[in-house]
Amino acid sequence: MASLQAMTALGAREAAMVTVGSVTIAERVDVALASVAARRGHDLQPAANAAGVPLPGPARYQSGTPYSGFWVAPDMWFVEAPFATHELIADHLKAAFGAAASITEQTDAWVVFDLAAPDLAPLMERLCNVDFAGVSDGHATRTVIEHLGCYLVRQSRGNLRLYGPRSSAQSLLHALEAAALSAC
Amino acid sequence: MSQSHRIPGGQIDRTKTFRFTFDGLPYTGHPGDTLASALLANGVRLMGRSFKYHRPRGPISAGSEEPNALVELRSGGRQEPNTRATVAELFDGLTANSQNRWPSLRFDAMAINDRLNAFFAAGFYYKTFMWPKSFWEKLYEPIIRRAAGLGSVTREEDPDAYDKGFLHCELLVIGAGPAGLMAALTAGRVGRRVILADEDFRMGGRLNAETVAVGGVPGADWAAAVVTELSAMPNVRLLSRTTVIGAFDHGIYGAVERVSDHLPVPPAGKPRQILWRIYTRRAILSGGATERPIAFENNDRPGIMLAGALRAYANRWAVKVGERVAVFTNNDDGLRTATDLQARGVDVVAVIDSREGGEMLSGVRHLRGAQVIDTAGRLGLKAITVRQANGATETIAVDALGVSGGWNPNVNIHSHHRSRPVWDAGIAAFIPGPEGPPGLLVAGAAAGLLSTHAALRSGRDAALAALELTSGPDLPEAEDAPVRITPLWHVSHGKGRAWIDQQNDVTVKDVKLAKQENFTSVEHLKRYTTLGMATDQGKTGNVIGLAIMAELTGRSIPETGTTIYRPPYTPVAMGALAGRSRGKEFKPYRLTPSHHWAREQGAVFVEVGNWLRTQWVPKPGETEWRQSVDREVLATRRSVGICDVTTLGxxxxxxxxxxxxxxxxxxxxxxxxxxxxxxxxxxxxxxxxxxxxxxxxxxxxxxxxxxxxxxxxxxxxxxxxxxxxxxxxxxxxxxxxTTEAWAQFSVAGPNARKLLEKVVDQDISDAAFPYMGAGNITVCGGLRARLFRISFSGELAYEIAVPTRYGDALLREMLARGAEFDPVVYGTEALGVMRVEKGHVAGGELNGQSTALNMGLGKMVSRKKDSIGMVLSQREGLTDPDGYRLVGVKPVDPNGKLTAGSHFLEKGAAAVAANDGGWLTSKVYSPHLGHDIALGYLKAGDRKIGQRMRAVNLLTGQDTEVEIVSPHFFDPEGERLRG
Amino acid sequence: MIIHHPILGPRDAQEFVYLGDASLIDRPDGMTAGIEEFHEYLYQRTNPAGEHRELWYHEQGDRSWLVVTRNTVTHEITKVELARDVARSRGRSK
Incomplete structure (x- = not known):
């Protein structure tokens, strides 16, 4: 599209991949993200169903192709799609929802880490107050890690996705590494 | 020295030997030992000096209630003062030192305080060191600190990491004695999420220290079997070496896990300790009870211990504290000590029972109705003097004495929401009151149920009640002895000192003095005598002190009442509270999109909140910050400058x-x-x-x-x-x-548009994109971007934004494509200079005290519509025509110096508050004008333009004649930004 | 402290920011009310030892403003409502 070369949140050309003990931390730079907020008095479900955009209930994540979504606030969701095909995710979603929703591109507001380990509970209990072992798969919540407001999506006991503020990507990764070394 | 006092048996691993030193001397011990048990095994009883009188002291307990045996562990950055030797788990290579003594533990020069004890009675600080007042900080306090003290703090940084963490469960069980184990078993077997925490490194509580049988096997074996069963349950989390330090609101408990305290050095990457925040709707306090001593003269000599501690050292650690032992008790429990020690071959010389009708033990000399009235032995017990029922006194040679004054339930955590313990005359102790933290039940000795059977039963029943279960495991058989105690708090005899609180050197006399001076409430008693302060928080001494006060005032103990406890249960290392938040990890950093470019250039960064912003970017040869900043300002105003403004919300x-x-x-x-x-x-x-x-x-x-x-x-x-x-x-x-979603750069200067035209795909001529224009554009061949024609610097300026990942590339592209304009990247200092030159308000003016009117922006407040603050901005005090107005300030002499914070004074006026005309809010050096300039709030400033005043700073001594001018120093007509 | 969020269930109070008395919802209309009325609104507070309705913001959560009914003596929280619902029920509109 343009001649400008992207830089990752960690200041590199390629996504970072770190292994600490049994934990793998993979930075994801291939996720496009946008917020979808219902305009007052609009029900987004019909348009969402038509466009295949999952808008799950509170504290839930729902995956799909190409769109996945999770609840972030009353009448507001974050919707993910592959960056390669949906870099202009806001435009796609505006086309789907029209005047019923306020759409805002969020792709570069966040750094995305996918964490994997046989069991992530020992790591997460050193990082945040989410009852990672107690919640079900598909649980999505905002929480605080290393003083940073993050979104956490549990895919399974051994897999989760973390959205952290992009400008603090290095601090967040450092906290993840230190906790993984400490706990796992 | 060999382990001269080690006896057979115990729960130590004799197949391994640990070497350690105490005050430089080498000793040996075994896995399973504490520092105290190992020292006692080596015949070392003297472990410390007391706080005030520097009396020689040894341990009186075998647990966390210990007031005396405070030592320094390790050295260098890991040196840890005030550690209780009774809970310090022994490891190979441990170095420990005594504290609060000079030059040595055996000969301590400050022991002179002991001879001068008449001067050091309760309240002596308040009375003695009051006048003259100025002497307190400079003279008295340093001397007192040196003479009366605890351990020393290392000056080195702690090299270890401390973690914080969060745990969730349905039932938290605090204390793993018989009650706690039974509670955990009850909940664990039905699959509930349970956390069982115990401060000891071996779970079992008193079962490890006693010889009682549970379910037909030794109690310690039963405990070990339960622990094995629990540890196999995935729903049960066992936290040994973990002290629950407090009960907080709504089911949050704090706990400190000592992960690596029992290791010489934590394994790589592992923490020394973890501060856990535990979320649970239900908890059971099964923290046991603490034995209390009886106060008698010279009851503080090394070798005098709580009777239960003597048993613990013998049964659990296979240590005989002395060769010839006596027991002084007011209850049946004390008698167990004689039985246990005798069974282990220790010579029990006498049992002194203050009761007339106490039970008799066969084969032991038993003195009924007798009391210990004095002791001898400077560095360790040598003899006791006993007054028999008939009044006759007798001196008995002993080197150890076990004292049992009864047991105090550990109600501490139950009190953390201010629940007052209530007096139970049956056991002569305070038990938890009726209104503890919601969801917290109490079981076992902590509830005043002192038999093993009662502990097991109440542990099970508490778990059933907490989880609303109807049936639980069968109870194993165990002793259910009744409590038989006749309270005796102190022995009345002679004029010598009888210690109540050994840590703070509070004696019976001090309580009497407090009474005499009318400090009779328990809260006053505590503050006046220091009873119950410092590391042990009076776990052994408090109840005796208030019981004696009750006696002196003729009130009952319930009438006298008790102080209550606050978190933490035992001392917590500062490191555990800090966690990882220290040094460079104190807080997370936020990096701007241009950070990597700026770092390559050797930029100087400034912390703005969590952001690291470029402050200026020095060029080779620039040795002083002003050179860089002046260059950045002049280059921007001459051609074009770029500044990363992503940090704006x-x-x-x-x-x-x-x-x-x-x-x-x-x-x-x-x-x-x-x-x-x-x-x-x-x-x-x-x-x-x-x-x-x-x-x-x-x-x-x-x-x-x-x-x-x-x-x-x-x-x-x-x-x-x-x-x-x-x-x-x-x-x-x-x-x-969307703060983080967009990388945003200010591009300012006469050549700003020309530079941007090199990267922007659309027409941005003045006609197509006029002043204050805004819109979506593309750059570099199609990348979505936003452009705003706004200016903070007063120059023709734009802010251009691209998705953050392209920010670094856009900056480099602008610098490369616009090279012919010799663009400069400027930092926050140059930004500040240019905005002051333009009279724009920022931090110094947006100070949370100023109105739009103060800033010269009063007309911006529309009264045609409702808006936040509109009505109250019209208040009389805020619309004063003589109030502060934003003005510009320049020195009359171009070489004159200005300082932000200086105050405006009329010429000739004294520098006193009454003459204060306002203050300078921001000051910069304007390279464009060639002198200092400043903004300030000046009373009626809008009517003082052109006047001369003084800017006075009493801190720096500056007194500069200034001229009040318009805040718009540069291009006041705004021709440049519309260019 | 734990606040039982009406949508998200129990959440640690660490995630919230406290503002103050829930009466801040009852803002007068600036086009009709004068300084006196705004003064009452902004500054005058009861300071009860007991039940208190107060505003908490779930900043590190779903950004809901909540009205929390808390006993200032015991810290017991007896009710938690979405502030938006409370505002509507008190007749606030646009």
Whole structure:
């Protein structure tokens, strides 16, 4: 599209991949993200169903192709799609929802880490107050890690996705590494 | 020295030997030992000196209640003062030192205090060192600190890491004695999520220290079997070496796990300790009970211990504290000591039972109705003097004495929400009161149930009640002896000192003195005598002290009452509270999109909140910051400069009521702003004071982008959500922060447009993109971007934004493609210089005390519409025509120096508050003008333009004659930014 | 402290920001009310030892403003409502 070369949140050309003990931390730079907020008095479900955009209930994540979504606030969701095909995710979603929703591109507001380990509970209990072992798969919540407001999506006991503020990507990764070394 | 006092048996691993030193001397011990048990095994009883009198002291307990045996562990950065030797787990290579003595533990020069004890009675600080007042800080306190003290703090940084963590469960069980184990078993077997925490490294509580049988096997074996069963349950988390330190609101408990305290050095990457925050709806306090001594003269000599501690050292650690042992008791429990020690081959010389009718032990000399009235032995017990029932006295040679005054339930955590313990005359002790923390039940000895059977039963029943279960495991058989005690708090005899609180050297005499001086309430007693303060918080001494006060005042103990406990249960290392938040990890950093470029250039960074912003970018040869900043300012004004302004808060505001919403939150009007334009906005607090400012652009019919100051990005967003949800809930407005989503650069200077034309795909001529224009564009062949024609510097300027990942590349591209304009990248200092030259307000002026009128922006507050702060900004005090007004300030002598914070004074006026005319809010050196310039708030300043005054700073001694001028030093007509 | 969020269930109070008395919802209309009325609104507070309705913001959560009914003596929380619902029920509109 343009001649400008992207830089990752960690200041590199390629996504970072770190292994600490049994934990793998993979930075994801291939996720496009946008917020979808219902305009007052609009029900987004019909348009969402038509466009295949999952808008799950509170504290839930729902995956799909190409769109996945999770609840972030009353009448507001974050919707993910592959960056390669949906870099202009806001435009796609505006086309789907029209005047019923306020759409805002969020792709570069966040750094995305996918964490994997046989069991992530020992790591997460050193990082945040989410009852990672107690919640079900598909649980999505905002929480605080290393003083940073993050979104956490549990895919399974051994897999989760973390959205952290992009400008603090290095601090967040450092906290993840230190906790993984400490706990796992 | 060999382990001369080690006897057979015990729960130590004799197959391994640990070497350790105490005060430089080498000793040996075994896995399973504490430092105290190992020292006692080596015949070492003297472990410390007391706080005030420097009396020789040894341990009186075998647990965390220990007041005496405080030592320093390790050395260098890991040196740890005031550690109780009774809970310090032994490891190979441990180095320990005694403290509060000089030059040595055996000969301590400050022991002279002991001879001068008459001068050191309770309250002596208050009476003796009061006058003259100025002597306190310089003279008295340092001397007292040196003479009366605890351990020393290392000056080195702690090399270890401390973690924090969060745990969730359905039932937290605090204490793993018989009650706690039974509770955990009850909940664990039905699959509930249980956390069982115990401060000891071996679970079992008193079962490890006693010889009682449970279910037909030794209690310690039963405990070990239960622990094995629990540890196999995936739903049960066993936390040994973990002290629950407090009960907080709504089912949150704090706990400190000592992960590596029993290791010489933590394994790589592992923490020394973890501070856990435990969330649970139900908890059971099964923390046991603490034995208390009886006060008699010279009852503080090494070798005098709680009777239960003597048993613990013998049964658990296979240590005989002395060769010839006596027991002094007022209850049946004390008698167990004689039985146990005798069974282990220790010579029990006498049992002194203060009761007339106490049970008799066969084969032991038993003195009924007798009391210990004095002891001898300077560095360790050598003899006791006993007064028999008939009044005759007898001196008995012993080297150890076990004292049992009864057991105090560990009610501490139950008191953390201010529940008052209640007196139980049956066991002569306080038990938990009726209103503890919601969801917290109490079981076992902590509830005053002192038999093993009662502990097991109450542990099970508490778990059933907590989890609303109907049946649990069968109870194993165990002793159920009744408590038989006749309280005896202190022995009345002679004029010598009888210690109540050994840690603070509080004696019976001190309580008498407190009474005499009318400090009779328990709270006054505590503060006046220091009873119950410091590391042990009076776990052994408090009840005796208040019982004696009750006796002296003729009140009952319940009438006298008790002080209550606050968290933490035992001392917590500062490191555990700090966790990882120290040094460079104190807080997370936020890096700007240009950070990597700036670092390559050797930029100097400044912390702005969590952001690291470029402060200036030095060029080779520049040795002083002003050289760099002056160059950046001049180059920008001459040609073009680029500044990373990503840190400014950006909020996306959409919805059909977005414009109306902005009209409410801004003092000026935004609903009339055309699409494709932006406007400076002034945001007030409801009290009429300026909250924040920034430019807001209308990107579409129902779509605005607001910018906030860097500092207020979070608070403005919070405020907008408040307005949206709480004040005008029916407005159709949606908010989301996009601060981090866009990399935004200010491009300023006469050549700003020419430079941007090199990267922007569209026509941005003055006609196509006029002053205050805003819109979506593309750059470098199609990348989505935003352009705003706004200026903070007073130059022709734009702010250009691209998705953050392209920010670094855009900066490099602008510098490369615009090289012919010799662009400069400027930092926050140059930004500050240029905004002061233009008279724009920022941090120093947006100080949370100033109104729009003060800033010269009073006309911006529209009264044609309702907005936050509009009404109260009209208050009399805020509209005073003689109030502060923003002015520019320049020195009359161009070489004169200005300082922010200096105050305005009329010529000839004395530098006193009554003459104060206002102050300088921001000061810079203007390279353009060649002298210092400043902004300031001056009373009636708008009518003083052209006048001469003084800027006086009493801190720096500056007294500079200044001229009051317009705050617009540079291009006051604004011709450049419209160019 | 734990606040039982009406949508998200029990959440640690660490995630919230406290503002103050829930009466801040009852803002007078600036076009009709004068300084006196705004003064009452902004500054005059009861300071009860007991039940208190107060505003908490779930900043590190879903950004809901909540009205929390808390006993200032015991810290017991007896009711938690979405502030938007409370505002609507008190007749606030646009």
């Amino acid at each position: 950006k909020i996306d505001i959409q919805g059909t009521d977005a414009g109306a919403f902005l009209d409410r939150v801004y003092a000026n009007t935004f609903s009339t702003l055309p699409v494709g334009k932006c406007r400076y906005g002034l945001m007030l607090r409801e009290d009429g004071i300026v909250f924040d400012d920034g430019t807001t652009a209308r990107m579409g019919e129902h779509e605005y982008v607001m910018t906030t100051t860097t500092a207020n990005a979070v608070t403005v967003f919070r405020h907008l959500e408040f307005c949206r949800q709480c004040l005008w809930p029916e407005m159709d407005v949606q908010l989301i922060s």
